[in-house]
Amino acid sequence: MRFDWLYRESGRIAELFLWHLGLSVIPVVIGLLLALPLGWLAQRAGFFRSTLLGAAGLLYTIPSLALFVLLPLVLGTRILDPMNVVVALTVYALALLVRTVSDGLESVPPDVIQAANAMGYRRLPRLFVVELPLAVPVIAAGLRVAVVSNVSIVSVAALIGTPQLGLLFTQGLQLRFLTPIIAGIVLCVLLAALLDGLVLFAAKRMTPWQPGGAER
């Protein structure tokens, strides 16, 4: 370990860290916003459900590097544009979260839905005040997986030169120098743990009603 190197480069490393943070989080947020209506549709329509979830599962099997390289052709962006990474990771997050949202809505007890109908809830109010709040634990579990896996997929984008912590790996390899590689790994793990904890914390705050949850 060369701490003097770390000290000298700390400004650039901090910048890469922030890039990594943004590239990990923004796609998950967009993915979730898209997954909510799609997951709701999937859960409601029986035939549509299997088709949609099947398609989402397929998306996830496309190698990330292939997606990074292909997207500029599809979107007409420049190859180095970070937008490619954002779109690619949004696709992954979406693929994962559609199923999560659909499973979350599926986890709401039928008794509760029936009671809500019988009291005279209309469909959308029922979704927003009954079903979605009860789906939070399942959706949060899926979000945690999406955030953590995004943190690791982002570093692959180093191969196309997008700024983020992955650049420390390529740099270390080129210079045959271990310090940036170790720093990159530690910061990636730290970032993943941080984001994971954040989702966990938010979910607990949103579900004070769960047995063993936050204090009432």
Place this chain on the structure above:
Amino acid sequence: MITFDAVSKHYRGQTVAVDKLSLTAPSGKLTIFVGPSGCGKTTSLRMVNRLIAPSSGRILLDGEPTDTMDVAVLRRKIGYVIQNAGLFPHRTVAQNIATTARLNGTPKDQALRIAHELLERVGLSSAFANRYPWQLSGGQQQRVGVARALASDPKFMLMDEPFSAVDPVVRGQLQDEFLRLQRDIGKTIIMVTHDIDEALKLGDQVVVLRTGGTLAQVATPQELLARPADDFVADFIGRDRGYRVLGFAEFAKGGVPLGAEPTATLGATPETLRQIATDRWVLVADSMNRPLGWADVDSVKGPLRDGDLNLSGTLAVEGSSLRHVLDAALSSPSGRGVIVGQSGELMGTVTLSHVAEAIEAARTGRMGTQP
């Protein structure tokens, strides 16, 4: 008033769940649908608030057909209680209860105030208001379910086996409390049960359905016991019909003469007991003259202890039905049934022969009034 006008329900395939049902559930009364499992009780009930659409026929609320109403508006007018309460897990007890009032446009503060009042009404302390449903027992959840249905002060209520998921002791309590509540509020209620005892105990009117969803009989509990329409109804009511009839009010009027009963207290010596005794058995009471049990004079060796008491006898509260009085006499080791006042104090005892005479008198009285 809820009116079924030739209502039928056919499920896909050939299942006829309900077959041309016509009947009226009168205003302010508790009508019970009872019948064997699968006879279409739940289907009939859920057609009233259109959770299930009838295949043919119409249902009317106070003469107004339900099929043309906006379905959400219709449902908000009708309280609905189901077996496992169906409470919202993510809302506190008070918020759960307030739900129906909120749906009917009551402002939040007022809805929560109503919720707190109802909590007491259904026998829960206000300490429960901020708990979540999982922190409640099944019986408590069921009470909250009833309170939630009442919070919008609906004219009509539908209840599907509301008391069947709790143990028999709690069920009895919930039934008694609900009867008391209904006496105050006088809602137009249809309740479904498969339990004929519950139907006879709670119903102002009992509707017996048979498999295939056809009507077997509509009658008051007394009429049902006295004059079942056919073999199916007679079978369904069961063997103890004669004994059950004793549970109804007309029998309660024939008074049974009360005998004075000397009592001993705990700690009494065998000599004292023998002095008090009129036969082998002495009634033991506490310092407030509330009966504790019977002591067998021949087997008590030292000062009378709790463990010496025979507890087999049931107590009948003064003014209760002959069914309870008879049970008190039959279950008492001395053969004398113990009658207590409203606060549990001893009033006296009745003998089996006096009870039998009272039953006989009531029976001939009842037969005499028959056409």
